[in-house]
Amino acid sequence: MVEAENLIDPKLIPAHGGPPHHLFDQWREQDPVHWNPPLDGYESPMPGASISRGFWVLTRHQDVIEVSRDQEMFSSHEGGPIIWDLEPQQLAMQRANIMGMKPASHRETKKIVVPPFTSAELAAFHPDIDDVATDIVDAIASKGACEFVFDVASQLPVFTFCRLLGVPERLRETVFTLGNQAADTENPARADQDNSAPLALLAIARELAEEKRVKPDDSILSRLVHGEVDGAKLDEDNIGMFFVTLSIAGHETTRNTAVHFIRLMNEYPDQYQLLLSDVDEHLPNAIEEVLRYSPPVVKFRRTAMADTQIGKQRIKRGDKIYLSYPAANRDPTVFSDPHKFDITRANANRHLAFGSGPHFCLGARLARYQLTALLKEIITRIPDIHPNGNLEMLPSIWFNAVIRMPVAFTPEDLRPRQV
Numbered sequence: 001m002v003e004a005e006n007l008i009d010p011k012l013i014p015a016h017g018g019p020p021h022h023l024f025d026q027w028r029e030q031d032p033v034h035w036n037p038p039l040d041g042y043e044s045p046m047p048g049a050s051i052s053r054g055f056w057v058l059t060r061h062q063d064v065i066e067v068s069r070d071q072e073m074f075s076s077h078e079g080g081p082i083i084w085d086l087e088p089q090q091l092a093m094q095r096a097n098i099m100g101m102k103p104a105s106h107r108e109t110k111k112i113v114v115p116p117f118t119s120a121e122l123a124a125f126h127p128d129i130d131d132v133a134t135d136i137v138d139a140i141a142s143k144g145a146c147e148f149v150f151d152v153a154s155q156l157p158v159f160t161f162c163r164l165l166g167v168p169e170r171l172r173e174t175v176f177t178l179g180n181q182a183a184d185t186e187n188p189a190r191a192d193q194d195n196s197a198p199l200a201l202l203a204i205a206r207e208l209a210e211e212k213r214v215k216p217d218d219s220i221l222s223r224l225v226h227g228e229v230d231g232a233k234l235d236e237d238n239i240g241m242f243f244v245t246l247s248i249a250g251h252e253t254t255r256n257t258a259v260h261f262i263r264l265m266n267e268y269p270d271q272y273q274l275l276l277s278d279v280d281e282h283l284p285n286a287i288e289e290v291l292r293y294s295p296p297v298v299k300f301r302r303t304a305m306a307d308t309q310i311g312k313q314r315i316k317r318g319d320k321i322y323l324s325y326p327a328a329n330r331d332p333t334v335f336s337d338p339h340k341f342d343i344t345r346a347n348a349n350r351h352l353a354f355g356s357g358p359h360f361c362l363g364a365r366l367a368r369y370q371l372t373a374l375l376k377e378i379i380t381r382i383p384d385i386h387p388n389g390n391l392e393m394l395p396s397i398w399f400n401a402v403i404r405m406p407v408a409f410t411p412e413d414l415r416p417r418q419v
């Protein structure tokens with residue numbers, strides 16, 4: 001192992017153009033539950049957060065699944081779902097978030113928030129998603145070039161998030177800007193240098209919650225305001241943190257999958273040609289393979305609630321555990337020839353990009369629909385789209401994210417007509 005390489009270093013992912021698979025492969029083979037020490041001099045961009053203690057990194061597919069499924073032994077609540085060690089106030093906010101709740105509250109809260117994400121309710125929303133995907137491509141198709149991350153990939157997730165949460169038109173632009181800033185916590189060039197974007201989103205959530213209290217509608221925010229957990233209404237912090245969580249969880253993730261898709265299709269032209277030969281046939285599995293090969297979320301955290309064992313490794317009560325989705329997705333015991341990008345891979349959808357167990361991504365079905373709508377519109381209307389200029393990655397310890405990708409393509413009106 002290269003001593004200097006530490007998963008806490010936000011420069012690691014940009015330096016390797018993605019998650020450090022050379023380390024994951026080596027650890028999975030020789031040391032599958034690997035100890036990652038703290039990094040000297042590391043400063044968290046989030047006030048009240050630090051890495052004072054090391055953690056165990058899981059690299060095997062099976063271990064990530066087993067630990068994710070056992071939320072009594074491996075808690076998202078105890079130390080929160082993120083790897084930083086948090087001061088009490090920060091930890092309280094993470095615990096107010098659906099991802100960090102105690103198992104019983106989590107189950108009850110899910111009863112309120114799951115219905116809008118079921119296929120029956122989402123189906124009613126599909127025509128709007130299709131229309132917005134068309135509008136996004138209409139806005140760039142004649143230009144011949146654009147910056148893909150913000151002009152294209154970011155737009156649909158933010159629209160969707162606003163629609164689901166019942167954000168009125170007048171606040172959409174503000175929520176779009178704040179959502180982008182909040183998602184880029186670790187970007188040193190971010191606009192909210194004081195990390196104020198999540199707090200500003202929280203303030204908007206409170207304002208909107210008040211409106212929905214007086215005037216209910218069918219949005220998720222309204223359901224949260226009027227729904228009950230254990231016979232009691234959700235408190236302000238739970239509602240606000242759900243709003244902030246969706247603005248990040250539903251946004252940066254989906255946008256980066258679209259970015260990785262375009263990037264990978266350019267890197268593997270034979271796979272792209274295969275996709276173009278029958279878009280309806282290949283697109284759904286191509287999206288799964290992109291999620292497997294280049295998952296946008298790099299990790300979540302659990303905390304051991306008692307002395308235990310993962311594989312042959314003894315784990316002490318209170319130890320932090322890092323679930324590595326990119327490492328699990330390249331586990332050769334599950335995916336043959338795991339470093340090969342293959343859009344016809346039969347079991348691509350066994351990837352863990354959406355996690356596993358009780359905290360499995362609430363928005364997975366929605367994300368898949370958005371990605372299919374947007375990517376189909378792009379590759380059928382401007383199929384020669386390709387990165388054109390320097391691609392910039394986000395310095396981050398938890399997102400495999402691109403923050404700038406200029407692209408070029410033949411303008412739609414100059415393309416020969418298909419007969």
Ligand code: HEM
Pocket residue numbers: 068076081098099100161245246249250251253254257295296297300301352353354355356358359360361362363364366367
């Ligand atoms: C490609 C897109 C996406 C990826 C890769 C992704 C990834 C993930 C992962 C890995 C988790 C598991 C967290 C854990 O186990 O601690 C998660 C949870 C979650 N995701 Fe997503 N996500 C995506 C899109 C979305 C969207 C579109 C939404 C909503 C609009 C969303 C909302 C959530 C929520 C609310 C949770 C917490 C669920 C719970 O704790 O029960 N995600 N996501």
